[in-house]
Amino acid sequence: AKAVSEGAVALTGGRLPGPERCALPGHFYEPTVLTNVTPENTAFAEEIFGPCVSISEFETEEQAIELANKSRYGLGGAIWTANVRRAHRVARRMRCGVMWVNCHHRNDPSSPWGGFGDSGIGRENGPQAFEEFTTTQSLTIRT
Numbered sequence: 001a002k003a004v005s006e007g008a009v010a011l012t013g014g015r016l017p018g019p020e021r022c023a024l025p026g027h028f029y030e031p032t033v034l035t036n037v038t039p040e041n042t043a044f045a046e047e048i049f050g051p052c053v054s055i056s057e058f059e060t061e062e063q064a065i066e067l068a069n070k071s072r073y074g075l076g077g078a079i080w081t082a083n084v085r086r087a088h089r090v091a092r093r094m095r096c097g098v099m100w101v102n103c104h105h106r107n108d109p110s111s112p113w114g115g116f117g118d119s120g121i122g123r124e125n126g127p128q129a130f131e132e133f134t135t136t137q138s139l140t141i142r143t
Contacts, residue, residue, distance in 0.1 A: 001014070002042050002043075003034055003037065003041055003042050003043035003054070004034075006040070006041045006042055006043075007036060007038065007041060008034040008035065008036050008037045008041055008043055008054070009034065009035045009036045010032060010033070010034055011033040011034070011035055012030075012031070012032065012033050013029070013030035013031050013032030013033065013051070013052070014030065014032045014034075015029075015030055016028065016029060016030070017029075017030050029050055029051060029052075030051070031051035031052070032050075032051060032052040032053070033052075033053050033055065034052065034053070034054045034055065035055045036055075037054040037055060037056045038056065039056075039067065039070045039071075041054075044056060044070075044071070045071065045072075046073075047073045047075065047119065061086070061089075061090065064090070065090060065093050065094065068094060068095075068096075069093075069094065069095045071117070072117050072118045073115065073116075073117055073118050073119040074094075074095045074096035074097060074115050074116030074117045074119050075096060075097055075098065075114075075115035075116075075119035075120065076096055076097065076098040076099070076100070076105070076115070077091075077094050077096040077098075077099050077100070078099070078100040078101070078103070078104045079091060079094075079099070079100070079101050079102075080101075080102055081101070081102070084101075087101040087102075095116050095117065096115065096116055096119075097112070097113070097114045097115040097116050097119065097120075097123075098111075098113060098114075098115075107125070108125075109125050109126075110125065110126055111125055111126050112124070112125055112126035112127075112128045112129070113125045113126075114128075
């Protein structure tokens with residue numbers, strides 16, 4: 001509701017499901033697609049962990065990178081393209097911890113997982129996780 005009041009358009013969803021779709025008690029929200037989302041909009045500026053996708057328009061590759069990097073968060077990003085060189089070029093410039101090309105939210109346990117900016121602390125998975133989950137101790141004894 002807040003994103004829509006700030007100018008976004010809900011193409012679908014954006015409300016609690018009716019009892020015919022979900023009679024369970026709890027906090028449920030319909031999958032939502034928002035368009036016309038600008039960087040000033042709450043749906044752009046905050047990390048939304050829920051069934052919601054925000055769509056922001058751009059004209060050029062440069063604008064897309066600038067738009068994506070405006071967020072103070074940087075957990076993950078996805079690039080959809082048939083051009084593998086473009087995918088590499090854009091991914092290198094993205095400020096996020098996990099990047100996908102032509103897929104989303106696939107995770108290899110041997111690859112580090114974690115964000116940039118205000119998206120989390122540290123890394124899970126991969127060799128970096130050993131440092132996150134290991135406490136070392138030195139012991140010196142003189143007898």
